[in-house]
Amino acid sequence: MGHWLNRNIVEPGKLPLLLALTAFILTFVITRVVTRMIRAGKGPFGNVSAGGVHIHHVVPGVFLTVVGGFGAVASSRYGFGSAAFAVVFGIGAGLVLDEFALILHLDDVYWTEAGRKSVEVVVLTAALVGLALSGFLPFGVNDMSQEELQDRGRVIFTVAGNFLFALLVLSKGKARMAIFSVIIPLVGLVGFMRLARPGSPWAKRFYRRRPRARAKSILRDYHHDRRWAGPSRRLQDLIGGKPDPVVARR
Structure with missing residues (x-):
């Protein structure tokens, strides 16, 4: 294991990337555990406020991302400095992307359906960085x-x-x-x-005069969503927690 790590990670200068990815995933997991405990009213944790303003964890996340990013740029791929800044950057990125939906909607949608976007982006980011770590460019x-x-x-x-x-x-x-x-x-x-998904630019441009292709696209899209929507939602709920139920307005 040590030989493989040294040959494939340390020697090519990928150790900072591995540390950043590890810090990113651990930060996201720990943050979700803490926020779910706060939501359930358990444990010693609570929301942070200053002057009546709720401080979201994206705020320290931005600060850590900036510090870690600039520090990593100023450092080489080797040495303690690059490793330390990589960890700082990974922690900051984990905090920021955990509230990606808040940034996207400019609203506190953390425990709503729209908040699922944060989980999607975190999983997607971890997968892409993992591929890059594996040697894909x-x-x-x-x-x-x-x-x-x-x-x-x-x-x-x-x-x-x-x-x-x-x-x-x-x-x-x-x-x-x-x-x-x-x-x-x-x-x-x-x-x-x-086939292109219905409503996509490609479908609007090339399927407009092709009713069979348009109908087939709609049918395939329906079957795809029916097959994968349920498992995808359950996985997101497992990772990030279930959104609050929508209360019907009278």
């Missing part, structure tokens, strides 16, 4: 040989081509697949070959 550059990497024209062509592919997948309404295709271009190929 954006736009498929990791699949190129040393000779190909020395050819700048080929590198530019590969990056531009894969970036365009990701945009096409995004235009089909497949945001998650588009994001993952930046790291793994094969995912983009699968997303591009499949």
Whole structure:
């Protein structure tokens, strides 16, 4: 284990990335545990307020992210300084993205349906960083040989081509697949070959005069949501806690 860690993480200079990812995940988990205890009225924890203003944990998160980010930029990939700033950055990023929905909506939606976005973004971020830690590089550059990497024209062509592919997948309404295709271009190929989601720019442009394709797209989208919506919601509830029930207004 020690030899593998030294060869694949320490020597390539990936230790700060591993520490940042670990700190990010642990911070998110601990934060969710604490907030769920506060919500249930258990434990010694409570909301932090100053002058009657509730201080969300995104505030110290922003501060830690700035400190850790600038510190990491000023440090090399090796040494105690880079490792320490990586941990600070990971903690800050965990606090910020745990309240991503608040930033997106500019409202305290932490325990609402809209607050699920925070969990989605955290899981997506952890997955992408994990892929990068495993050796995947954006736009498929990791699949190129040393000779190909020395050819700048080929590198530019590969990056531009894969970036365009990701945009096409995004235009089909497949945001998650588009994001993952930046790291793994094969995912983009699968997303591009499949039908676009209804309401996406691609569907509006190319399915407008193709009723069969439009109907098939709507039907596939319905079956997809019916199959995966339930498991996805249960997983989000397990990770981040169930949202507050919606109270019907009279």
